[in-house]
Amino acid sequence: xxxxxPLFVVTPLLGAFLIMIIGRFVKEFNKYFTSLxxxxxxxxxxxxxxxxxEHVFVYKVGGWEPINRIPIGIYIVMDGFxxxxxxxxxxxxxxxxxxxxxxxxxxxxxxYYYALFCLMIAGMNGVVISGDxxxxxxxxxxxxxxxxxxxAFGVEKNELEASFKYQVLGGIxxxxxxxxxxxxxWKAKTLNIADIKEVFSSGYDRTYYLFVQxxxxxxxxxxxxxxxxxxxxxxxxSSAPSPISAMLSGVLIKAVxxxxxxxxxxxxxxxxxxxxxxxxxxxxxSMVIGVFLAIGQWDIKRLLAYHSISQMGxxxxxxxxxxxxxxxxxxxxxxxxAIAGGIFHLINHAAFKGLLFLNAGAIEYTIGxxxxxxxxxxxxxxxxxxxxxxxxxxxxSGIPPFNGFFSKLIxxxxxxxxxxxxxxxxxxxxxIITLAxxxxxxxxxxxxxxxxxxxxxxxxVPFPMLLSMIVLSIICLFLSILVFPGIREMILTxxxxxLMDPSKYSSTIIGH
Amino acid sequence: MIAYVMCxxxxxxxxxxxxxxxxxxxxxxxxxxxxxSTFLFFAxxxxxxxxxxxxxxxxxxxxxxxDPLPQALVxxxxxxxxxxxxxxxxxxxxxxxxxxxxxxREIKNLRG
Numbered sequence: 001x002x003x004x005x006p007l008f009v010v011t012p013l014l015g016a017f018l019i020m021i022i023g024r025f026v027k028e029f030n031k032y033f034t035s036l037x038x039x040x041x042x043x044x045x046x047x048x049x050x051x052x053x054e055h056v057f058v059y060k061v062g063g064w065e066p067i068n069r070i071p072i073g074i075y076i077v078m079d080g081f082x083x084x085x086x087x088x089x090x091x092x093x094x095x096x097x098x099x100x101x102x103x104x105x106x107x108x109x110x111x112y113y114y115a116l117f118c119l120m121i122a123g124m125n126g127v128v129i130s131g132d133x134x135x136x137x138x139x140x141x142x143x144x145x146x147x148x149x150x151x152a153f154g155v156e157k158n159e160l161e162a163s164f165k166y167q168v169l170g171g172i173x174x175x176x177x178x179x180x181x182x183x184x185x186w187k188a189k190t191l192n193i194a195d196i197k198e199v200f201s202s203g204y205d206r207t208y209y210l211f212v213q214x215x216x217x218x219x220x221x222x223x224x225x226x227x228x229x230x231x232x233x234x235x236x237x238s239s240a241p242s243p244i245s246a247m248l249s250g251v252l253i254k255a256v257x258x259x260x261x262x263x264x265x266x267x268x269x270x271x272x273x274x275x276x277x278x279x280x281x282x283x284x285x286s287m288v289i290g291v292f293l294a295i296g297q298w299d300i301k302r303l304l305a306y307h308s309i310s311q312m313g314x315x316x317x318x319x320x321x322x323x324x325x326x327x328x329x330x331x332x333x334x335x336x337x338a339i340a341g342g343i344f345h346l347i348n349h350a351a352f353k354g355l356l357f358l359n360a361g362a363i364e365y366t367i368g369x370x371x372x373x374x375x376x377x378x379x380x381x382x383x384x385x386x387x388x389x390x391x392x393x394x395x396x397s398g399i400p401p402f403n404g405f406f407s408k409l410i411x412x413x414x415x416x417x418x419x420x421x422x423x424x425x426x427x428x429x430x431x432i433i434t435l436a437x438x439x440x441x442x443x444x445x446x447x448x449x450x451x452x453x454x455x456x457x458x459x460x461v462p463f464p465m466l467l468s469m470i471v472l473s474i475i476c477l478f479l480s481i482l483v484f485p486g487i488r489e490m491i492l493t494x495x496x497x498x499l500m501d502p503s504k505y506s507s508t509i510i511g512h
Numbered sequence: 513m514i515a516y517v518m519c520x521x522x523x524x525x526x527x528x529x530x531x532x533x534x535x536x537x538x539x540x541x542x543x544x545x546x547x548x549s550t551f552l553f554f555a556x557x558x559x560x561x562x563x564x565x566x567x568x569x570x571x572x573x574x575x576x577x578x579d580p581l582p583q584a585l586v587x588x589x590x591x592x593x594x595x596x597x598x599x600x601x602x603x604x605x606x607x608x609x610x611x612x613x614x615x616x617r618e619i620k621n622l623r624g
Contacts, residue, residue: 134585134588137589138588138592141592141595141596145592145595145596145599148599148603149599152603152606155606156610157610157611157619157621158621158622160603160606160607160610161607161619161620161621161622162622163603164536164600164603164604164607164619165622167596167599167600167603168530168539168543168600171543171546171547171596171600172527172530172543172546174592174596175523175546175547175550178550178554178589179523179550179553182550182553182554182557182582185557185581185582185585186557189579191581235622239622
């Protein structure tokens with residue numbers, strides 16, 4: 001029982017409440033308080049990242065102890081994989097909140113913005129640390145309802161349309177998930193993830209099980225925007241205010257989509273070959289189609305949004321390869337490598353995609369457009385934005401000293417070692433097309449000769465925006481060290497172990 | 513069994529409405545129908561033939577009780593559903609003010 005665990009949910013909820021009450025009377029309270037709350041959360045999440053290791057911390061809400069080894073309360077679980085995702089959420093959240101301080105000057109109703117921001121963080125933290133299926137649903141709804149409101153925050157035509165689309169598809173996803181939870185409860189008579197695993201491991205009806213898996217996969221797949229379900233993502237992510245785009249693309253689709261899919265399909269359902277092939281196929285489709293949709297875009301934020309789909313494809317693909325190998329029961333070290341590559345890419349994507357959206361926000365903030373045709377030669381006027389976006393572009397396309405290179409390398413090596421040569425080839429090709437599309441972005445935005453001579457008074461963005469971009473670009477460079485032995489064992493290996501050995505997860509939680 | 517089938521049909525009715533209707537408000541209503549069918553399903557999951565409300569009666573220990581947990585889940589889900597519906601309606605009203613129509617075919621700024 002670690003008493004710090006509920007703070008991940010309680011602090012941002014309290015923050016949202018206080019912002020609405022005190023922010024009404026004290027000016028400037030909202031922005032600094034939000035940053036403070038998120039800084040505090042980032043600190044305790046790093047504390048957990050360093051102390052978790054191979055441990056699994058369990059906190060029983062309300063102190064309900066299990067009866068006859070059957071858990072009856074809501075469990076909050078912190079293990080190696082959770083610690084990583086919690087770190088991403090709170091760190092990117094802090095940087096985006098800090099970035100918002102000058103960016104939000106052009107919007108009204110700042111109190112609502114910061115309160116919704118805190119609620120979204122509370123929801124995502126709740127989804128990630130929850131060990132209970134229905135609790136995941138509740139927190140997921142908290143975070144996506146705040147996201148709906150934040151996407152529509154500009155209340156112009158595009159924002160409202162994007163938010164409506166997002167809400168209709170998100171609503172359908174929620175009902176699919178709720179149906180899946182109902183079906184699981186019907187047979188298992190429990191909602192605790194570890195306990196469901198125990199119940200189903202003693203035998204189940206195969207078709208029923210498959211049906212539940214499909215329901216859950218399509219529900220969370222819609223939230224994660226895997227390719228057949230991706231229609232809402234480019235609209236929603238490009239219409240939101242830029243710090244929110246960074247949160248949605250960098251964190252939300254991971255925390256409520258990819259994370260839950262990985263967690264449930266490794267630690268709750270028994271890994272089966274058919275399902276893992278399906279997941280790998282979906283990942284490959286997202287990876288390939290996403291990048292082809294991205295390359296023709298001229299709106300920066302739409303281009304970045306389509307790249308999010310493609311990069312998430314990498315994560316799902318490599319985790320799927322790991323699942324296939326586990327289900328065949330062969331070559332566990334290759335499966336571990338593939339899963340480690342997927343998790344590593346998930347961390348990296350949060351860093352560079354967050355940074356790219358912040359860059360897009362900086363460009364929009366200074367010249368007021370997102371169209372690549374209308375900007376040129378910005379490198380001269382905005383050196384820091386140009387440099388940081390160059391770092392991020394190189395990281396996302398997998399150029400050596402940056403983090404994206406190492407995670408893509410691990411994924412490709414794992415695919416080759418698992419004898420999926422076609423998938424490895426596709427991963428390389430997609431990486432090259434990504435590079436092409438980001439060279440286009442760099443050229444048109446920063447390095448073109450300013451022929452149509454924008455004589456407007458272009459200045460570098462204010463200091464808080466600049467600082468958050470520089471910090472993120474340093475993180476992009478710094479994350480490469482995760483690949484070296486020593487640090488890898490400390491951070492990536494515990495996460496892989498908890499996924500590779502599902503009986504360990506359930507036995508540790510129920511055994512307590 | 514017939515109750516489960518009806519519940520599933522209700523879900524499909526809602527899904528059909530979301531896919532085919534052109535009016536924003538009708539889409540919202542169809543989503544609500546899907547929502548209600550999910551809640552009904554939860555209530556059915558907890559139902560036991562001949563069971564009574566789950567308040568333990570010390571005088572009669574062998575009574576059959578219906579499962580109280582799905583009822584609690586449905587209550588939570590109804591509150592969440594209220595929030596999503598309210599949010600959706602707020603956005604629809606804003607859309608109507610911008611475009612002057614509820615027709616989804618005329619609201620298509622975002623393409624590609």
